[in-house]
Amino acid sequence: MEQASTEDHDHQPIDLDRLRRTAESVLRGNWSGDHMVPSRTLYPHQWSWDAAFISIGLAHVAPDRAWRDLRSLFTAQWPDGRVPHIVFDPGVSEKDYFPGPAFWDVPPLPGGPSHIRTTGIVQPPVHALAARMIHRVAPDVEELRWLYPRLVAQQEYLLKQRDAGGAGLVSIVHPWESGLDNSPSWDEALARLPADVRVLDRYQRRDVQVAVATHRPTNDDYARYIALATSYRDNGYQDFDLLERHGFVVECPAFNALTADAELALAEIAQVVGADPGPHRERAAEITQTMVERLFDPGTGLFHVFDVRTGKRSEARCVNGLMPLILPELPQEVAASLAAEAASGRFGLSPLPVPSYDRTAPDFDPLRYWRGPVWINVNWLLRRGFAEHGYALQAEALRQAMLSVVDRSGCFEYFHPITGEGIGTPEFSWTAALVLDLLA
């Protein structure tokens, strides 16, 4: 059991009971019948990788809801195995989130409930990890049996349909698929696409009505996001010939590390449900090795995004480049290099958690989301990576830094990387959920 208090970075005691109560109350407020919304105001539907992080925390306080959240998400899985990045709540009006179901124009799932509407893109597959972690806290073999074939289909979709580069890694076709939406990781690939802001005459951005505009992506970014989503939609959400037909095809180190990590989680789940864990372990090892060969730059000591269309790695040093630390089979010298970079002046583990972008980069932006601010989900993953590779002190420093910033500022979507001030939407579900996991 956690001690009742610890200290924040100004040596102020953290009231762990109060923090736990605050986090629980955020999750109570954001529960919507059969799923959790990331935020009542900014994100009023169900998001894919949010559901995974949220259910990991919910497992400690409301395990039935944790399982339920995953079940709701996978009920909207497409027949080809893809798990959509948003499952729209039919009770929420089209004007309350853009782009909503009318924009994505995805027909009802064949044979599925007619009210389920989704987007046609994906997000990182954190769900096998979530299922494994919930099962450890609140075992439920029946839920695992229901989820296992669906989680396998999700992996098969990503590793077969999305291997646009042919090397065995997953490509994403939209920055939204990364979850790190306007990270500088995508700047080089996006710069090659026209930004026709006239598209915003036709569509109204909802995000800038409910959040501070200077913290959100620019109109140029949004014009490109809409153009890419329109292109993928108008090609029927098909994945063949992506390199010829689509303007953005990149391999992200965080997305691929999470895909390999999902295989390791599936290996454990396979043992519970009586399936063969061997192929999952093999796939995890293959992905890890290919990532090291293709995405790791020994010169920077980090992993970088690979642009499949140009065959070039992005030079930007972003938090997704640290994320492969979660992989247990990473060569020791590569893990050491990531650990050193994470603790260096570019990122820094404390007193504040790791920012989303290199603090020393000239375009480091402490306010605009994914271009500088601190996010709890990537730090929570990084902490697992440190622990996995035996960096116990760093893992604990990061844990303290996360608890401290949330205690001081609240369960915000993200945090100012210099002052720790909460920014983005308040009462954000994955921040609350992952705090509960850190306290457990």
Ligand code: 9WN
């Ligand atoms: C687009 C819900 C999502 C997160 C993403 C985060 C943000 C959406 C947006 O919010 O993206 O998917 O409208 O900006 O970048 O990681 O899943 O919390």
